[in-house]
Amino acid sequence: MSEPLALEVRGVSKAYGAIQALKDVDFxxxxxxxxxxxxxxxxxxxxxxxxxxxxxxxxxxEIRIRGEGVAITSPERAQALGIGFVxxxxxxxxxxxVAENIFMAATNQRRAFFMNYRQLREKARGVLKSLGGIEPxxxxxxxxxxxxxxxxxxxxxxxxxxxxxxxxxxxxxxxxESRKLFAIMARLKERGISxxxxxxxxxEIFDNCDRVTVLRDGRHVSTDDIAAMTPxxxxxxxxxxxxxNLYPQKNPQAADAPVLLEVEGLxxxxxxxxxxxxxxxxxxxxxxxLMGAGRTEIALGICGLAPRAAGRVRLDGRDVTxxxxxxxxxxxxxxLSEDRKGSGVFLDMPIAANVSALDLDRVSTPYGFVDRxxxxxxxxxxxxxxxxxxxxxxxxxxxxxxxxxQKVAIAKMLSIGPKVIxxxxxxxxxxxxxKVEIHRILRDLANNGTGIIVISSELPELIGLCDRAIVIxxxxxxxxxSGDGMTEDNLIRLASGLGTAPGGRHxxxx
Amino acid sequence: MSVMGELxxxxxxxxxxxxxxxxxxxxxxxxxxxxxxxVLCVAMSFASPYFLTWTNFRAMLLSFSIEGIVVVGxxxxxxxxxxxxxxxxxxxxxxxxxxxxxxxxFDPWTASLIAILASSGIGVLMALAVTRIGLHSFIxxxxxxxxxxxxCLAITGGTPLSLFALPPSFKFIGQGSIHGVPVVILIFLxxxxxxxxxxxxxxxxxxxxxxxxxxxxxxxxxxxxxxVKFFCIVLCSTLAGLAGVIYMSRFGAAxxxxxxxxxxxxxxxxxxxxxxxxxxxxxxLGAILGxxxxxxxxxxxxxxxxxxxxxxxxxxLILFAAVAFDHLLHKHRQATGRKTS
Numbered sequence: 001m002s003e004p005l006a007l008e009v010r011g012v013s014k015a016y017g018a019i020q021a022l023k024d025v026d027f028x029x030x031x032x033x034x035x036x037x038x039x040x041x042x043x044x045x046x047x048x049x050x051x052x053x054x055x056x057x058x059x060x061x062e063i064r065i066r067g068e069g070v071a072i073t074s075p076e077r078a079q080a081l082g083i084g085f086v087x088x089x090x091x092x093x094x095x096x097x098v099a100e101n102i103f104m105a106a107t108n109q110r111r112a113f114f115m116n117y118r119q120l121r122e123k124a125r126g127v128l129k130s131l132g133g134i135e136p137x138x139x140x141x142x143x144x145x146x147x148x149x150x151x152x153x154x155x156x157x158x159x160x161x162x163x164x165x166x167x168x169x170x171x172x173x174x175x176x177e178s179r180k181l182f183a184i185m186a187r188l189k190e191r192g193i194s195x196x197x198x199x200x201x202x203x204e205i206f207d208n209c210d211r212v213t214v215l216r217d218g219r220h221v222s223t224d225d226i227a228a229m230t231p232x233x234x235x236x237x238x239x240x241x242x243x244x245n246l247y248p249q250k251n252p253q254a255a256d257a258p259v260l261l262e263v264e265g266l267x268x269x270x271x272x273x274x275x276x277x278x279x280x281x282x283x284x285x286x287x288x289x290l291m292g293a294g295r296t297e298i299a300l301g302i303c304g305l306a307p308r309a310a311g312r313v314r315l316d317g318r319d320v321t322x323x324x325x326x327x328x329x330x331x332x333x334x335x336l337s338e339d340r341k342g343s344g345v346f347l348d349m350p351i352a353a354n355v356s357a358l359d360l361d362r363v364s365t366p367y368g369f370v371d372r373x374x375x376x377x378x379x380x381x382x383x384x385x386x387x388x389x390x391x392x393x394x395x396x397x398x399x400x401x402x403x404x405x406q407k408v409a410i411a412k413m414l415s416i417g418p419k420v421i422x423x424x425x426x427x428x429x430x431x432x433x434x435k436v437e438i439h440r441i442l443r444d445l446a447n448n449g450t451g452i453i454v455i456s457s458e459l460p461e462l463i464g465l466c467d468r469a470i471v472i473x474x475x476x477x478x479x480x481x482s483g484d485g486m487t488e489d490n491l492i493r494l495a496s497g498l499g500t501a502p503g504g505r506h507x508x509x510x
Numbered sequence: 511m512s513v514m515g516e517l518x519x520x521x522x523x524x525x526x527x528x529x530x531x532x533x534x535x536x537x538x539x540x541x542x543x544x545x546x547x548x549v550l551c552v553a554m555s556f557a558s559p560y561f562l563t564w565t566n567f568r569a570m571l572l573s574f575s576i577e578g579i580v581v582v583g584x585x586x587x588x589x590x591x592x593x594x595x596x597x598x599x600x601x602x603x604x605x606x607x608x609x610x611x612x613x614x615x616f617d618p619w620t621a622s623l624i625a626i627l628a629s630s631g632i633g634v635l636m637a638l639a640v641t642r643i644g645l646h647s648f649i650x651x652x653x654x655x656x657x658x659x660x661x662c663l664a665i666t667g668g669t670p671l672s673l674f675a676l677p678p679s680f681k682f683i684g685q686g687s688i689h690g691v692p693v694v695i696l697i698f699l700x701x702x703x704x705x706x707x708x709x710x711x712x713x714x715x716x717x718x719x720x721x722x723x724x725x726x727x728x729x730x731x732x733x734x735x736x737x738v739k740f741f742c743i744v745l746c747s748t749l750a751g752l753a754g755v756i757y758m759s760r761f762g763a764a765x766x767x768x769x770x771x772x773x774x775x776x777x778x779x780x781x782x783x784x785x786x787x788x789x790x791x792x793x794x795l796g797a798i799l800g801x802x803x804x805x806x807x808x809x810x811x812x813x814x815x816x817x818x819x820x821x822x823x824x825x826x827l828i829l830f831a832a833v834a835f836d837h838l839l840h841k842h843r844q845a846t847g848r849k850t851s
Contacts, residue, residue, distance in 0.1 A: 305729075324732070325732045326733075328732075335730065337727075337730050342724075342726055342727075343726035343727045343729070343730045344727060344730070345724070345727060346720060346724045346728075347723070347724065348790050348791065349719065349723050349790070353716070353719070357720055357728070357731040358731050358732060360713040361713070364713050368714060369711045370713055370716055412731070
C-alpha cells in the first residue's frame with residue numbers, strides 16, 4: 001500500500017465486567033473512503049468508535065493514525081489527532097447560535113487565553129456554506145433535526161478533522177434530508193476526508209459506502225468491498241443466521257375488507273388541514289411524509305393527545321371522536337410514540353408496571369388496589385407472545401435493549417386489547433433482528449383484525465410492510481399509493497409536493 | 511442475542527431497588543438503613559448506659575413521630591417529581607390558625623379541622639400555581655414558605671399564643687398515652703401504615719409513580735398528570751396541617767416561629783430513605799428509616815456530649831454520604847449492567 005492508512009485499529013479488546021464488548025477487533029480506514037460499520041445493537045460498533053474517540057480506553061490493542069502509533073486518551077486528544085465524532089444523539093446547546101456551538105468545541109482545542117472569534121466565525125460560515133448554507137447566527141433550537149445534524153458535522157469540520165465518524169446520522173432524518181447528507185459526504189470524500197459510517201439501513205450503505213466492516217458480538221466478522229457484497233449477505237453476516245424473508249407476507253384481501261376506522265375532516269387549524277382517510281380491517285396503512293409534515297400531529301389529533309379544531313373519528317361506523325387520550329384508550333385506539341425513551345416507556349420502572357400503565361383497572365381489585373399477580377400474569381402473557389427477551393418482569397425496562405424496550409411499549413398498547421394501533425416510527429433505533437420481529441408482530445395483529453397505522457420515515461419499511469400508504473405534505477394528504485404504485489420514487493414525489501405520482505391515486509378531501 | 515440475553519437474565523436480582531415497591535425482593539435501601547441504625551444502637555449501648563433504655567427510645571420516637579407524618583407527604587411529593595419547601599411554615603400555620611380560633615371561642619376540634627382545611631387550602635394554591643401557571647414546585651413552595659411564615663407572624667402579632675386553656679380531652683392527643691405508648695406515636699404509626707400500603711398497592715398511588723418516573727410517558731398512557739400532581743401537593747400540605755394541630759395539642763401553645771428549617775430535615779430524611787429528587791422512586795418505610803437514622807444520630811451526639819454546634823455538620827455529612835453513595839452505586843450498576851453498544 002503506497003499511502004498509509006488513515007486509521008488502523010489492531011487487536012482491540014474491551015470488557016465491562018463479565019461482558020466482552022470488543023474482542024480482538026481489527027479495523028482499518030483508507031484515506032478518502034466511506035467505510036460502513038455494520039452490526040446489530042450490542043455488536044460493539046459504538047464501543048469501537050468510543051475507543052477511537054478516546055471516550056473509552058481499551059484493555060488491549062493498538063491504534064495507528066496515518067501510520068503512527070497513538071494513545072487516544074480523551075476526546076480532546078482525538079480532536080487534536082483530527083478525529084471528528086458526530087454522535088447519534090445530537091449534543092448541541094439549543095439556546096445559543098450555531099456559531100457559538102461550533103466555538104464551544106474550539107475553545108477546548110486552543111491553548112491561547114483569548115479566542116479569535118472573528119476568524120472562527122468566518123471559518124464556520126465557510127464550512128456551513130459548503131454544507132448547504134445554514135446561517136451561523138441562527139439559534140440551534142430553531143433548526144430542524146437535520147440542520148442540527150449538519151451543524152454537528154460542521155463543528156467537526158471546523159476543527160480540521162480528517163477522520164469523520166457518523167453514528168446513525170439518518171436515524172432522525174427523512175429520505176430527502178438523508179440525500180442531502182449523502183451529497184455532503186461525497187464532497188467530503190473528494191476532499192480526502194475518511195468517513196466511518198454507522199447505519200442499520202442497508203440501502204444507504206450500498207448507495208454511499210466503499211467498504212463495509214461487520215461486527216458481531218464484539219468480534220470482527222469481515223471487511224469487504226461493497227461491490228462484492230449484497231444487502232442480503234451483509235445482513236446474514238450481522239445476524240449470524242438466516243432471517244428468511246425480511247418483510248412478512250402482505251394481506252391482499254385487505255383492500256376489500258370493511259372499513260374499521262374512518263377519519264374525516266381532521267383539522268387543527270395550523271399543523272394539519274382537512275385530513276381524511278379510512279383504515280380497513282386487517283390492513284396495515286402506512287403514513288409517509290417529510291419530517292415536520294404533520295404526521296405525528298395528525299396521530300396525536302386522532303387520539304385526543306393534541307387539540308383539534310374540527311374533524312370526526314369513527315370506529316366501525318360509530319362516532320368515537322375523543323376529548324382526551326383516556327377516552328381514546330377506552331375506545332380502543334392507542335398511539336405509540338416515536339420517542340421511546342422520552343414518552344414511550346417508564347425506563348426506571350419494572351416491565352410489569354410498564355405493561356399495565358394504560359389501564360390499571362384491568363389488573364386491579366374492585367377497591368382500587370393493584371393485584372400484582374394479575375399484573376405479572378398479564379405482562380408474562382404479552383411478553384411471551386411478543387417473544388420479549390427478559391429476565392424478571394420486576395426488572396427495570398432500562399436493563400433491556402432498544403428492540404426489547406420497544407416490545408415492552410408495544411405490549412403496553414396490546415394490554416388493553418386495542419382495535420386500532422397507531423405506531424410512530426416503530427423500528428427507529430432497533431436492530432435488524434428485532435425489526436423483523438416487530439414487523440411480524442404487526443402483521444400478525446393485522447391478520448387478527450387489529451387496525452394498524454404505521455408512521456415511518458424509512459421508505460423501504462413503508463413499502464415492505466404496508467398494504468397501502470397515504471403521504472402527508474405540509475399537513476395535508478398529498479396522495480395515496482398501494483400495490484405496485486408503492487415505490488420510493490412515488491412516495492418521495494408526493495412527500496415533496498410534486499403532485500400525483502404515476503400509478504398512485506390522488507386523494508381529494510374527506 | 512447472546513450479550514443481550516445474558517444481560518436481561520443477569521440483571522434481574524439487582525434491579526429491585528428502584529422498583530422495590532412492586533415486589534418485596536431487594537428492598538436494599540431499607541435493609542441497609544436498618545443495619546446502619548442497629549449497628550449505631552449497639553455501639554451506643556456500649557458508649558452510654560442511658561441509650562438502650564425505654565425512656566430514651568420513647569424520647570427518640572416522640573421526637574420524630576409528628577415530623578414523620580409530614581415526611582410521608584413529602585415522600586409522595588418527591589415520588590411525583592415535585593418538592594415542598596413550605597411544610598415547616600404550613601405546620602406552624604395550622605398551629606397558629608387552630609390556636610387563634612380556639613382563643614376566639616371555637617371548640618378545639620372544630621378549630622383544628624378548620625386549621626387542617628386551611629393548610630389544604632395553601633396546598634391548593636400552590637398546586638394551582640404548579641399545574642395551571644406551570645411554575646416549578648421548588649420556586650412556588652419557596653415563595654409560600656415565606657408568605658405563610660409571614661401570615662403566622664401577622665396573625666399572632668409575633669408573640670406566641672398561650673393555649674393552656676385547651677381541654678384535657680384535646681391535650682390527650684399530643685400528651686396522653688395508651689398503655690404507656692404515647693398517642694402521638696400511635697397516630698404516626700397509623701399514618702405510616704396506611705400510606706405505606708396505599709403507596710405500594712393502590713392504583714391511585716401507582717399513577718404517582720408513573721407520573722414521577724416519566725411525565726410525558728404517563729400522559730401518553732392516558733394519565734392526567736396534572737391531577738396527580740395536584741393531589742400530591744395538596745396531600746403534603748394537608749399532612750403538614752395535621753402535624754401542626756398535633757403539635758398544638760402537644761405543646762399547648764402556638765409559636766409563630768415554630769418549624770423553621772423543618773423542611774430541610776424532612777427532605778433529608780426522605781432522600782436518605784431512597785426518594786429521588788428526579789421523581790419516580792421512594793418508599794414510606796425508607797423515609798421513616800431515614801428519619802430514624804437522623805434521630806438516633808442526634809440522640810447519640812447529645813449522649814456523647816458532642817457540642818450542639820457540630821451536630822448540624824454531622825447530620826449534613828450523613829445526608830451527603832447517603833446521597834453520594836446511592837449515586838455512585840447507581841452509576842456503577844449502569845456501567846456494568848447496561849449494554850454498551
